[in-house]
Amino acid sequence: MEAVNALVLLGNYVIVPGLAYGSQLGLSALGVTLIYGVLRFSNFAHGDTMAFGAMIALLVTWLLQSMEISIAPLPTALLALPVAIAGTALLVLAFDYGVYRHFRRVKASPVVFVIASTGVMFVMQGLIRFIVGPNDRNLADGSRFIVRARDFKDAFGLNEGLAIKASQVLTLGITIVLVLWLFWFLHRTKTGKAMRAYADNEDLARLSGISPQTVVMLAWTLTAALATTAGVLYGLDKTFKPLIYFHLLLPTFAAAIVGGLGNPLGALAGGFIVAFSEIGITYAYKRFLVYILPESMEPAGLVQLLSTEYKFAVSFFILVVVLLVRPTGIFAGRSA
Numbered sequence: 664m665e666a667v668n669a670l671v672l673l674g675n676y677v678i679v680p681g682l683a684y685g686s687q688l689g690l691s692a693l694g695v696t697l698i699y700g701v702l703r704f705s706n707f708a709h710g711d712t713m714a715f716g717a718m719i720a721l722l723v724t725w726l727l728q729s730m731e732i733s734i735a736p737l738p739t740a741l742l743a744l745p746v747a748i749a750g751t752a753l754l755v756l757a758f759d760y761g762v763y764r765h766f767r768r769v770k771a772s773p774v775v776f777v778i779a780s781t782g783v784m785f786v787m788q789g790l791i792r793f794i795v796g797p798n799d800r801n802l803a804d805g806s807r808f809i810v811r812a813r814d815f816k817d818a819f820g821l822n823e824g825l826a827i828k829a830s831q832v833l834t835l836g837i838t839i840v841l842v843l844w845l846f847w848f849l850h851r852t853k854t855g856k857a858m859r860a861y862a863d864n865e866d867l868a869r870l871s872g873i874s875p876q877t878v879v880m881l882a883w884t885l886t887a888a889l890a891t892t893a894g895v896l897y898g899l900d901k902t903f904k905p906l907i908y909f910h911l912l913l914p915t916f917a918a919a920i921v922g923g924l925g926n927p928l929g930a931l932a933g934g935f936i937v938a939f940s941e942i943g944i945t946y947a948y949k950r951f952l953v954y955i956l957p958e959s960m961e962p963a964g965l966v967q968l969l970s971t972e973y974k975f976a977v978s979f980f981i982l983v984v985v986l987l988v989r990p991t992g993i994f995a996g997r998s999a
Contacts (some may be wrong), residue, residue, distance in 0.1 A: 666954065667822055671823040685937070694885075694889040695915055698927070714787070716750070716894045717747070717903050719750040736829070752888070756883055800902070810825060841982070863876065929994030939976060941977045949965050949967075
């Protein structure tokens with residue numbers, strides 16, 4: 664029974680949150696790797712693209728709630744998601760038309776694109792804060808928990824309970840559907856194969872009759888969809904605050920680089936690696952060890968390698984180690 668309590672405790676605080684957070688990072692990293700694969704630059708405005716999409720979902724959610732429109736017990740933000748994706752896609756396409764297209768025309772180096780994306784990032788940050796401000800906002804409504812800790816304890820007669828939030832199940836389910844669809848699209852459809860051909864060899868793709876502008880527009884649209892979905896799911900699972908998405912840029916890039924920048928499968932795997940590393944290293948294992956160790960060996964301290972305030976340092980450490988040891992990533996994506 665003690666071992667079961669220890670397992671439930673680990674599931675409640677490490678496994679379930681890690682699956683949800685890893686899914687969110689994986690979706691976000693897919694957007695980063697898609698732009699890198701097609702346009703050959705690292706988009707530093709990606710975190711704020713997530714924030715912008717989540718902001719539109721928040722505004723539409725408020726509008727629907729004021730009209731008493733909902734899909735309870737599911738969150739109303741799911742109804743707002745298509746509108747948020749469309750609005751975010753229009754914004755990133757506008758930035759591509761007004762900023763990035765010029766640099767593609769003059770064949771600027773990737774560093775110039777990175778600097779330009781940093782400028783776009785600051786513009787988006789200002790726009791988001793001007794519209795909704797810098798404070799926390801609540802995206803979630805409807806049923807919050809699918810399984811409650813108290814009910815789980817009562818049902819199985821355990822000391823520890825397992826709580827599973829509706830947002831966590833939605834995150835994992837939507838991620839699975841989107842990833843399967845994306846792989847089908849890239850590998851089975853003519854348009855997806857054209858995108859892959861353009862990413863592999865731009866000049867040869869042009870000679871084959873593939874329209875570069877169509878591929879670029881589609882890449883930005885898919886990236887907007889992935890970033891918005893990740894941003895909304897993160898907001899449902901935790902909270903919406905513009906600065907949080909800026910902070911997510913580091914673990915997102917860490918996930919993309921760990922898996923192999925330019926490799927979609929690697930981006931998803933990297934998301935889970937970074938998520939479980941962050942949560943696992945910052946979790947206090949005292950209660951877990953109390954269950955599995957003899958009483959004489961019970962720890963006195965929290966047995967926590969790092970405080971939760973330093974969880975992004977874990978992403979930074981992973982990023983540095985991978986760049987030093989295996990720059991192409993685990994799945995050998997494109998190297999910069």
